[in-house]
Amino acid sequence: DAGVIQSPRHEVTEMGQEVTLRCKPISGHNSLFWYRQTMMRGLELLIYFNNNVPIDDSGMPEDRFSAKMPNASFSTLKIQPSEPRDSAVYFCASSFGPLQTQYFGPGTRLTVL
Amino acid sequence: RKEVEQDPGPFNVPEGATVAFNCTYSNSASQSFFWYRQDCRKEPKLLMSVYSSGNEDGRFTAQLNRASQYISLLIRDSKLSDSATYLCVVDAWGNLIFGKGTKLSVKP
Numbered sequence: 001d002a003g004v005i006q007s008p009r010h011e012v013t014e015m016g017q018e019v020t021l022r023c024k025p026i027s028g029h030n031s032l033f034w035y036r037q038t039m040m041r042g043l044e045l046l047i048y049f050n051n052n053v054p055i056d057d058s059g060m061p062e063d064r065f066s067a068k069m070p071n072a073s074f075s076t077l078k079i080q081p082s083e084p085r086d087s088a089v090y091f092c093a094s095s096f097g098p099l100q101t102q103y104f105g106p107g108t109r110l111t112v113l
Numbered sequence: 114r115k116e117v118e119q120d121p122g123p124f125n126v127p128e129g130a131t132v133a134f135n136c137t138y139s140n141s142a143s144q145s146f147f148w149y150r151q152d153c154r155k156e157p158k159l160l161m162s163v164y165s166s167g168n169e170d171g172r173f174t175a176q177l178n179r180a181s182q183y184i185s186l187l188i189r190d191s192k193l194s195d196s197a198t199y200l201c202v203v204d205a206w207g208n209l210i211f212g213k214g215t216k217l218s219v220k221p
Contacts (some may be wrong), residue, residue, distance in 0.1 A: 032195055034210075042199070042212070042213035042214065043157070043211040043213075044210075045208060046131060048188075048208070051133065055207075056207070056208060066138060091156055091157075097210065098207055098209070099144070099145045099204045099207075099209060101147065101159050101162070102159075103159075104156035104157050104158070106155070106156055
């Protein structure tokens with residue numbers, strides 16, 4: 001069975017550019033999560049969706065970050081404009097519910113120069 | 114107080130050793146507890162859930178102490194392949210909160 005799929009796996013961009021990260025959750029899962037991981041701060045929850053509806057976006061750093069889930073099989077995380085401090089690994093995860101086991105995608109390693 | 118706290122390590126142990134990690138959490142109402150494993154430059158993966166009565170999966174044993182608000186993970190007869198970062202996960206206010214992880218390095 002396919003797990004959570006993320007693209008791209010690596011992204012190198014210049015400060016000020018728009019970055020779009022994509023995620024396909026496991027089929028049948030109702031909850032989708034976007035995380036950011038850095039050495040300093042560990043794994044931080046940015047936003048999560050339940051049944052395609054954003055439930056908690058309190059972890060989104062600022063207005064430069066936005067996330068959408070137009071349907072049950074696709075979500076995007078957009079950063080516009082990107083800054084060097086956004087460099088991190090961004091993970092998408094999905095589960096049957098907010099407190100159920102989460103399954104992570106392989107992550108997108110973002111470098112903003 | 115941080116919601117989930119772990120000793121970052123690293124724990125450097127020889128093969129065959131027994132090693133234990135603890136994790137403390139701040140929300141006394143938490144009901145869901147997990148241990149995840151993360152290999153270098155990989156995604157976190159579920160190692161095991163933690164149940165109130167404690168549970169065992171092969172060489173791995175997880176315990177929950179609600180009174181003191183901590184969970185533990187015991188690894189017996191450690192293998193080189195156990196080298197990874199172990200993340201403690203606890204539910205808090207409707208979300209799962211991940212600890213920063215404890216790094217384990219098993220040496221020959």
